[in-house]
Amino acid sequence: MNAIDTRIDTAIRAAASAIVLDKVSKSYDGTTQVIPPLDAELRAGEFTVVLGPSGCGKSTLMQMIAGLERVSGGTISFGARQVQDLEPKARGCAMVFQNYALYPHMSVFENIAYSLKVAGMPKPLRVERVEAVAKMLGLSDLLARKPGQLSGGQRQRVAIGRAIVREPGVLLFDEPLSNLDAQLRHDMRMELAELHRRIGATTVFVTHDQVEAMTLADRILILNKGRIEQFDTPKAIYHHPASVFVAKFIGAPPMNIVPVTGDGKVLRLADGQVLAECPVFGDYQLGIRPEDILVGEGPIKASLRYREDLGSHAILAADLGGNLLRIATPFGADIGVEANLSLTFPPLRLHLFDAETGRAIPGAFSAQ
Amino acid sequence: MSSPTQALFANRWLPVLLVTPLALLIVIFFYVPIFQAFYWSFFLERPFGGGSIFVGWANFARVLADPQFWEAGKRTVIFMVIGSSLAVLVPLILAVAADRQLRLSQPARNVLVWPKGVAGASIGVIFAFIFNPFVGILSPLNQWFPGIWAPGIDGTDAFIMLIAAHVWSGIPFNFVILLAGLQSLPRTMHQAAAMDGAGAWRRIFDVQLPLIMPQVFLTLVLEFTESVTSAFALVDTMTKGGPGGSTNLLVYKIYVDGFNGYDLSGAATQTAILMVFVVLLTGAQFAFLGRRINYER
Numbered sequence: 001m002n003a004i005d006t007r008i009d010t011a012i013r014a015a016a017s018a019i020v021l022d023k024v025s026k027s028y029d030g031t032t033q034v035i036p037p038l039d040a041e042l043r044a045g046e047f048t049v050v051l052g053p054s055g056c057g058k059s060t061l062m063q064m065i066a067g068l069e070r071v072s073g074g075t076i077s078f079g080a081r082q083v084q085d086l087e088p089k090a091r092g093c094a095m096v097f098q099n100y101a102l103y104p105h106m107s108v109f110e111n112i113a114y115s116l117k118v119a120g121m122p123k124p125l126r127v128e129r130v131e132a133v134a135k136m137l138g139l140s141d142l143l144a145r146k147p148g149q150l151s152g153g154q155r156q157r158v159a160i161g162r163a164i165v166r167e168p169g170v171l172l173f174d175e176p177l178s179n180l181d182a183q184l185r186h187d188m189r190m191e192l193a194e195l196h197r198r199i200g201a202t203t204v205f206v207t208h209d210q211v212e213a214m215t216l217a218d219r220i221l222i223l224n225k226g227r228i229e230q231f232d233t234p235k236a237i238y239h240h241p242a243s244v245f246v247a248k249f250i251g252a253p254p255m256n257i258v259p260v261t262g263d264g265k266v267l268r269l270a271d272g273q274v275l276a277e278c279p280v281f282g283d284y285q286l287g288i289r290p291e292d293i294l295v296g297e298g299p300i301k302a303s304l305r306y307r308e309d310l311g312s313h314a315i316l317a318a319d320l321g322g323n324l325l326r327i328a329t330p331f332g333a334d335i336g337v338e339a340n341l342s343l344t345f346p347p348l349r350l351h352l353f354d355a356e357t358g359r360a361i362p363g364a365f366s367a368q
Numbered sequence: 369m370s371s372p373t374q375a376l377f378a379n380r381w382l383p384v385l386l387v388t389p390l391a392l393l394i395v396i397f398f399y400v401p402i403f404q405a406f407y408w409s410f411f412l413e414r415p416f417g418g419g420s421i422f423v424g425w426a427n428f429a430r431v432l433a434d435p436q437f438w439e440a441g442k443r444t445v446i447f448m449v450i451g452s453s454l455a456v457l458v459p460l461i462l463a464v465a466a467d468r469q470l471r472l473s474q475p476a477r478n479v480l481v482w483p484k485g486v487a488g489a490s491i492g493v494i495f496a497f498i499f500n501p502f503v504g505i506l507s508p509l510n511q512w513f514p515g516i517w518a519p520g521i522d523g524t525d526a527f528i529m530l531i532a533a534h535v536w537s538g539i540p541f542n543f544v545i546l547l548a549g550l551q552s553l554p555r556t557m558h559q560a561a562a563m564d565g566a567g568a569w570r571r572i573f574d575v576q577l578p579l580i581m582p583q584v585f586l587t588l589v590l591e592f593t594e595s596v597t598s599a600f601a602l603v604d605t606m607t608k609g610g611p612g613g614s615t616n617l618l619v620y621k622i623y624v625d626g627f628n629g630y631d632l633s634g635a636a637t638q639t640a641i642l643m644v645f646v647v648l649l650t651g652a653q654f655a656f657l658g659r660r661i662n663y664e665r
Contacts, residue, residue, distance in 0.1 A: 068559050088559075089565035089567075095563045097556045097559070099554065101554065101557050105579060115563075115564035166565075
């Protein structure tokens with residue numbers, strides 16, 4: 001990093017503040033709760049990704065943090081300040097929208113400078129700040145253009161510039177990459193990670209894309225029907241999913257889940273095949289990731305239905321006692337369709353979930 | 369602005385066939401009468417028919433030398449500028465208000481469109497009653513300050529009354545256009561401006577108004593051209609051009625000259641002049657305003 005970059009960084013680096021959600025709830029009609037009372041603490045300077053399927057309440061949650069939606073109950077604090085009753089502008093947070101929401105009648109410069117202008121910052125200061133941000137985002141040559149003359153990636157950068165120019169303590173992203181093509185999305189992911197390192201604002205990033213969540217997040221908050229399923233680091237969420245929902249949401253392809261019955265010694269499928277040793281009784285759901293299954297010699301029998309060769313590895317779709325089992329394997333190349341597979345489920349890679357609630361049962365296999 | 373899309377037809381005569389009914393209507397009821405007016409403006413017509421004499425530009429020389437023509441023309445321009453501006457401004461304020469997510473804004477949107485169903489002449493009759501100096505809404509004013517509101521005697525009062533009726537009749541259409549423009553703005557645009565710290569008032573002037581300029585321009589152009597002619601029904605029912613000719617707009621003067629005074633050539637000539645004026649005016653609007661409001665969404 002050269003001298004100029006360092007100066008820009010110190011100019012733009014914000015005083016990040018922690019976000020504390022205390023029993024925050026949202027209901028539009030007073031009876032059905034979109035978000036039941038929810039507690040979470042987003043640490044200062046942390047990059048939190050809110051992940052969930054459409055309709056899980058993640059956008060509503062973000063809008064409540066931004067101040068664009070009122071909370072129906074509970075409090076939101078930025079640092080020591082309670083903000084749930086404040087207007088968006090009083091909260092000191094900025095937001096990047098999914099469709100960018102750039103002002104089409106303003107130039108790139110005016111778009112980025114608008115919040116400073118509204119705040120009454122003198123013009124020379126404004127110019128200085130906008131130019132610093134534009135340099136950082138590689139927009140210096142585009143300041144005179146209108147948004148309509150920019151590409152998707154450039155618009156995205158302008159939207160980010162508009163958000164960070166005010167040096168917000170809290171930076172919100174509402175599915176900002178979903179309108180970009182795959183290559184650009186990948187590039188922007190790297191840029192966003194780099195940007196976060198440089199400006200250090202507490203960042204909340206809403207997405208339904210688990211790859212974005214895994215790559216960008218310090219911690220991932222997984223939301224399901226307005227409730228927090230799990231709030232942990234990407235690594236912990238991958239290795240120790242707290243529920244079937246999380247297990248199926250993270251990973252591509254997702255974790256295999258098969259219903260099993262325990263007789264106190266082993267876990268069996270409905271057709272009687274033994275999958276693992278575990279001293280439990282009753283019905284459970286057994287999970288194993290496609291990449292954790294070993295193909296070749298093994299006690300578990302399954303028949304191959306379909307295969308996809310992806311070059312670096314192959315994805316096999318197999319039938320395990322009537323259940324679909326996906327296997328990611330580098331050794332798949334010489335297996336024909338309809339072949340019988342012999343598999344090994346390494347015990348330490350198995351996950352046991354309650355059949356009713358879907359919650360993980362920790363330590364089920366660690367004692368072996 | 370988006371690029372024009374080209375429709376594809378299997379049969380090359382189908383589009384012609386489809387457009388014929390409308391083209392016929394426009395030709396018969398618009399271009400033919402206009403052509404007739406221009407044609408007659410070069411002839412001296414007998415008031416009760418039977419032959420006409422080609423006189424060249426003599427009709428124009430006569431009309432342009434007539435101070436009453438210039439008076440009426442001046443009134444028309446004043447009516448056009450004040451009436452049209454208000455007829456866009458008032459619906460604009462109403463549309464901005466109705467666009468906000470306030471209680472009762474939905475019924476308000478309905479109510480504001482209803483006047484569209486009232487004919488111009490009816491509006492004239494109703495407003496003549498509303499502004500009647502003895503029984504109308506302003507009549508209490510005359511009790512406190514006798515004679516302050518007298519549209520039957522005072523030319524200015526009559527003109528105000530005329531403009532009020534015109535603005536009222538223009539509300540529904542302009543309101544619908546402007547509200548549609550406001551509603552087409554994405555919600556995130558408001559949210560982005562709110563996040564940038566702009567309050568509701570600031571958002572109106574910085575974001576909403578600039579972005580509905582195409583709609584404002586459309587309503588202004590239509591209003592300017594319409595106000596020249598549509599005022600006829602109002603003048604005819606409310607003031608008959610009085611008092612003392614103070615509301616005698618060009619379009620009404622043409623009618624009186626032609627059908628009461630039987631100066632058919634003079635009326636045709638004034639019609640031709642009015643037509644050229646409106647065309648030039650619209651062209652000027654597009655040249656000066658139209659170019660500045662293009663932007664890509």
